[in-house]
Amino acid sequence: xxxxxxxxxxxxxxxxxxxxxxxxxxxxxxxxxxxxxxxxxxxxxxxxxxxxxxxxxxxxxxxxxxxxxxxxxxxxxxxxxxxxxxxxxxxxxxxxxxxxxxxxxxxxxxxxxxxxxxxxxxxxxxxxxxxxxxxxxxxxxxxxxxxxxxxxxxxxxxxxxxxxxxxxxxxxxxxxxxxxxxxxxxxxxxxxxxxxxxxxxxxxxxxxxxxxxxxxxxxxxxxxxxxxxxxxxxxxxxxxxxxxxxxxxxxxxxxxxxxxxxxxxxxxx
Amino acid sequence: xxxxxxxxxxxxxxxxxxxxxxxxxxxxxxxxxxxxxxxxxxxxxxxxxxxxxxxxxxxxxxxxxxxxxxxxxxxxxxxxxxxxxxxxxxxxxxxxxxxxxxxxxxxxxxxxxxxxxxxxxxxxxxxxxxxxxxxxxxxxxxxxxxxxxxxxxxxxxxxx
Numbered sequence: 001x002x003x004x005x006x007x008x009x010x011x012x013x014x015x016x017x018x019x020x021x022x023x024x025x026x027x028x029x030x031x032x033x034x035x036x037x038x039x040x041x042x043x044x045x046x047x048x049x050x051x052x053x054x055x056x057x058x059x060x061x062x063x064x065x066x067x068x069x070x071x072x073x074x075x076x077x078x079x080x081x082x083x084x085x086x087x088x089x090x091x092x093x094x095x096x097x098x099x100x101x102x103x104x105x106x107x108x109x110x111x112x113x114x115x116x117x118x119x120x121x122x123x124x125x126x127x128x129x130x131x132x133x134x135x136x137x138x139x140x141x142x143x144x145x146x147x148x149x150x151x152x153x154x155x156x157x158x159x160x161x162x163x164x165x166x167x168x169x170x171x172x173x174x175x176x177x178x179x180x181x182x183x184x185x186x187x188x189x190x191x192x193x194x195x196x197x198x199x200x201x202x203x204x205x206x207x208x209x210x211x212x213x214x215x216x217x218x219x220x221x222x223x224x225x226x227x228x229x230x231x232x233x234x235x236x237x238x239x240x241x242x243x244x245x246x247x248x249x250x251x252x253x254x255x256x257x258x259x260x261x262x263x264x265x266x267x268x269x
Numbered sequence: 270x271x272x273x274x275x276x277x278x279x280x281x282x283x284x285x286x287x288x289x290x291x292x293x294x295x296x297x298x299x300x301x302x303x304x305x306x307x308x309x310x311x312x313x314x315x316x317x318x319x320x321x322x323x324x325x326x327x328x329x330x331x332x333x334x335x336x337x338x339x340x341x342x343x344x345x346x347x348x349x350x351x352x353x354x355x356x357x358x359x360x361x362x363x364x365x366x367x368x369x370x371x372x373x374x375x376x377x378x379x380x381x382x383x384x385x386x387x388x389x390x391x392x393x394x395x396x397x398x399x400x401x402x403x404x405x406x407x408x409x410x411x412x413x414x415x416x417x418x419x420x421x422x423x424x425x426x427x428x429x
Binding site (some may be wrong): 018 | 326328337340341342343345346348368405409412413415416417418420
């Protein structure tokens with residue numbers, strides 16, 4: 001429960017208000033392995049702690065990467081950190097994406113906005129083919145072409161990965177899709193009985209995507225969501241992130257839709 | 270080479286439609302190819318057709334003076350667009366521009382409109398199918414309006 005001292009190794013501005021930090025542990029060359037979908041508690045000294053998903057490659061054992069949107073006091077403090085600055089880290093916490101379910105199946109990775117960050121480690125893992133997915137498809141909706149996370153990396157991956165990008169608002173340079181992510185999902189040829197879906201993004205977006213996936217024949221237990229709630233202790237003790245009978249920090253943040261449908265559809269929970 | 274009726278038969282929009290209706294609609298259709306940059310429809314011009322995209326990307330746009338065209342949505346393979354031919358004053362409300370080479374079936378809405386006046390069963394069938402598309406586009410537009418990926422979230426409503 002005591003934060004370990006890390007230092008900022010790299011800071012990259014993804015787009016205005018969203019940045020990626022690469023952090024290394026002081027005095028340690030190797031870090032504990034993490035599972036795609038897990039998160040760390042990042043402590044901006046003097047300000048506070050915030051739960052942030054790991055967004056780098058699980059194979060990279062020397063650095064943890066976190067992509068952060070500057071929104072509250074703690075993330076604003078993290079945004080001010082520069083290379084060499086100290087940061088407190090607890091984790092990794094939570095369960096990850098159930099990567100053992102993908103063998104022989106069509107994997108649909110559906111991301112919205114900065115929800116792409118917790119799915120990126122999953123993409124790294126699935127790209128090495130060891131998990132035996134029959135096909136991997138990424139559907140990614142962003143607000144604007146300038147707000148597509150990891151764009152150059154996605155362009156490099158386009159040869160080996162079936163990627164559908166769409167933006168809510170295009171600009172004069174954008175030659176791709178304009179519209180919401182549910183549209184390409186609706187028209188996609190998906191074998192619902194053989195597919196498994198991993199979603200992360202605003203809850204509204206996930207809600208509409210789930211409706212589409214269900215009409216495509218996916219079962220509720222084959223749709224996995226990464227949830228976000230106000231996590232404090234990250235170990236299921238404080239109760240801040242309680243969601244129905246679950247603690248998002250300990251039982252999640254990844255849940256199958258079938259297991260949380262009652263809570264997911266309950267307003268104001 | 271597939272006939273127009275075969276092409277329509279294969280499209281989900283026409284799935285389950287009465288054969289005689291489909292044959293009539295096929296008689297109102299013709300294949301067209303548009304080059305990148307071509308305008309398929311122009312705002313405020315007569316809307317006498319609707320389109321089934323076989324291949325390519327179409328941008329639905331609105332021209333804003335002193336700014337240029339704003340793309341509201343793009344449409345793709347197998348999408349249907351154009352319902353202004355169904356309702357008075359039968360004028361396009363937006364531009365439709367081919368982003369790349371577009372292969373489309375152009376259907377004569379004016380001819381179908383007249384047929385639907387006399388064959389109400391066919392009219393009802395077509396309206397039902399178009400209503401579904403209109404609903405899907407409206408839902409998508411509402412989601413766009415919510416701007417869900419924005420960093421600026423509205424404050425919580427204390428009444429909720």
